[in-house]
Amino acid sequence: MNDRTFMKKLLEERPLTAEESLRLDDALENQSGRLSQAILRDLPEDQPSLAWRSDLNTKLARASQAQKKRQVILRWLPAMAAPVAAGCAFLLLTTTAPQQSTVSPQSVARNTESIEEQMVDLHRDAVAPVAIGVQAPYDPSYSVELASYRSR
């Protein structure tokens, strides 16, 4: 059996004869690479569609323009180092600082509820843990609750 037929049989996952199995084991042990090369060679070649190629070209063009812009900036950067650094620091602090909000989604929901609705929620929340058989931790998400403990 020639290589091409053998490869085809492997790719189609058809049962191998004893001889073919030995051949495969030998090739794998030797790690000559010839078998994998043959398999790769015989794989059908994917032809990217023209639309995909066009889209890739557009992206490459944009990236190229961006690279040119960066090169211009880099050329001028030494002269503008101080003001640029200050600006970057300002942007960094104002845009990437972690949000310190302690408002949970549930607190937001409670914020939009009327006091009457929150009163009913309190009763429901008192009954719910019993209904499912658990201890209820204290839930601080009632946003309008008096901070009476903290004021002591």
Place this chain on the structure above:
Amino acid sequence: MMHRLALSGFLIAVVTASTWAQPGPPHKEQHALLKKVAAAQSTYKFSGERLVVMPRRDGSVRFTEKIWRNGSQLRSEFLGDEKFKGQIIVENKDRRLHLIPSLKIVRESAPRQDEALNFILGMGGQPRNGSRRSDERDKPKFEIKFSESDGGKIAGYNTRLLQMSGSNGRVLQKFWIETNRSFILKHSAFDGNGREWGGFEYRKIQFNPSLSSSLFTLKMPQGYRLITLLDDLKEQAGKLGLKAYRLQSAQGYRLIGVRGIADPKTKVLTQTYTNGKTRLTLYQVKGEFDTDRFKSAAGGRFNVHVWSADGVRFLIMGELSESELKSLAGKVKA
């Protein structure tokens, strides 16, 4: 095994999705497995960790609860959700201590261990709404059906799955029970549309471990204050400009929770009571308040009795009948 407080969750969800049903007195047609679970509670000794999903009006909240239990002694610690992290509950047959880091207090109250047992014993027939008379409580208004099957493994233990359905065939509750110890390892509660709305599942559990007695004591951290619920009630009332009215030892009801809530126009003092079988909330309201909006929010699932005294609006809400609530209202005094 389920500790008594955990067992308090086994209510028959006999009404629609958004109803938190409460159990009634013992019912004859209890399933044998549940009877065994109820009987086994006082013998539980274990340490475990479970994932809890608790319903809220605006969704649900999830957290992990670590539990240690030795008979009537219990310790719970909460992990996961930042709101609950660091809270510890320690309970024995005499009292309950709840450490709340965000408030820097340890709140002392009555234990709630009887609730679990009563809820289990009461399963087997609940009224469709809260309007039931005392003489009707022993009579289920609709049939509960049980079915049993192999529940597979939960936390490494084989279980029996006990499914509770209403007469319309809709599943209300599911329990995965380790039958050697009569312990509920997983519980799911379903709404009237068949959606799961809450429950818990043990991820790890060890039965009969060695448990130090120090686990069931609570050291007061520095800077924390020990406060009883009654003290809490008086302080909150004072801050809100209200008198500390409360339900005075009526029919075994005891105070288990106090909260003050307010917006710019209204101040509300809420108190939650339990008699081991049902929970009520007493509200004192000063300022603008819309009774119709309140009743609409309650959605007809709870009964409410409203009255005024001392220039303040009072409401008492629960699943008792309106006449029973009215009777209790007469026992609310400063």
